[in-house]
Amino acid sequence: MIRFISGYHFERDIDRQNALSELKRIEDLHVLGSQDQVAFFCFPTAAGSLRGYVSLAAFMSGEVVAVADEAAWNKIVAKLDLVVDTPGTAEALVKDFLHLTRIHAAVWEGVTDGVNLIRGVDDIPFKPDNLEHQVEKLDLTLDYDLRPPSVQPENLGYLFHGFSWQPYDGALDEHILHVRRDAAVSYERRNLAYPYGDYQGGCVFPLDSGPPMKVLERLARRQEVEPRLTVIKYLVMIDHSEFVLYKHFVDDNRKTIHCLLEDLTLDADPSVKLSALAALDSLTSERHSEEVGCHQVKAAD
Numbered sequence: 001m002i003r004f005i006s007g008y009h010f011e012r013d014i015d016r017q018n019a020l021s022e023l024k025r026i027e028d029l030h031v032l033g034s035q036d037q038v039a040f041f042c043f044p045t046a047a048g049s050l051r052g053y054v055s056l057a058a059f060m061s062g063e064v065v066a067v068a069d070e071a072a073w074n075k076i077v078a079k080l081d082l083v084v085d086t087p088g089t090a091e092a093l094v095k096d097f098l099h100l101t102r103i104h105a106a107v108w109e110g111v112t113d114g115v116n117l118i119r120g121v122d123d124i125p126f127k128p129d130n131l132e133h134q135v136e137k138l139d140l141t142l143d144y145d146l147r148p149p150s151v152q153p154e155n156l157g158y159l160f161h162g163f164s165w166q167p168y169d170g171a172l173d174e175h176i177l178h179v180r181r182d183a184a185v186s187y188e189r190r191n192l193a194y195p196y197g198d199y200q201g202g203c204v205f206p207l208d209s210g211p212p213m214k215v216l217e218r219l220a221r222r223q224e225v226e227p228r229l230t231v232i233k234y235l236v237m238i239d240h241s242e243f244v245l246y247k248h249f250v251d252d253n254r255k256t257i258h259c260l261l262e263d264l265t266l267d268a269d270p271s272v273k274l275s276a277l278a279a280l281d282s283l284t285s286e287r288h289s290e291e292v293g294c295h296q297v298k299a300a301d
Contacts, residue, residue: 019043023042024041026055029096030096031089031093031096032080032100033096037080038060039058040055040100055099057072068101070097070185070186073101074184074185082182084183087151090157090179091151094185097187102114115164117162118148120146121140121141131230135210135215139196139218144192149162157178159179161176165196169206170208172194175187210238213256217260232264232276259294262276262294265280
């Protein structure tokens with residue numbers, strides 16, 4: 001172990017000293033923590049950096065492997081003669097994999113198992129009186145099928161499928177892992193939204209300018225009245241806000257915003273139509289005056 005650390009490339013001498021003094025064993029693993037042949041440690045490669053930690057697998061033979069990805073994981077479990085024969089064991093191994101490969105989240109942000117797995121949109125905190133959060137919750141409720149984690153048998157083992165929301169940066173991710181009976185994994189992560197919900201901020205605070213324009217356009221096309229009205233209210237709010245990121249968003253999307261509202265003035269629902277007309281009237285003329293109409297813009301595109 002000491003030989004591995006001594007041979008590791010550090011940017012600064014203080015990082016090497018920190019690694020030697022702060023190396024800690026990872027105790028809270030579901031399956032791998034009970035293996036006699038190997039022990040796992042948290043290795044601080046660069047204290048003060050979000051990615052400044054990596055998990056190490058130290059074998060009794062003296063071999064040390066950095067557990068950074070699925071390739072390293074598969075190399076480690078190949079030496080352990082594990083047998084995954086139940087869905088519960090497969091799910092426990094998935095949690096160990098996410099914990100070890102995302103050790104920075106456990107260390108920096110206190111997220112158990114590296115990711116905060118959720119059962120549905122109600123597990124994500126939103127402020128009820130916050131228009132941005134209302135838009136985000138509508139987006140997730142209407143356009144995503146967020147479900148509890150599941151494990152299903154498949155030909156070579158088990159398929160794990162789950163969603164996570166990270167409380168420190170609001171990232172909503174989908175996790176798909178194929179777990180073979182020998183504990184080898186194939187992993188895919190898809191980011192669905194970022195940053196969403198009432199996240200707390202961590203060592204890196206997201207630059208949050210609100211939901212992307214494509215989300216607002218998608219909600220404005222929904223058949224339900226609530227999302228269309230909410231989008232209109234949200235656009236008026238950010239247009240009148242002094243928040244610099246909202247201002248940049250409006251400036252970058254002014255034509256699209258103007259055209260979206262013009263389309264909604266033709267809505268069959270009277271409340272949507274009147275709200276869109278009022279919104280157009282209230283938009284700051286200096287920031288939304290266009291030399292060509294929306295239909296001309298669309299034709300040119």
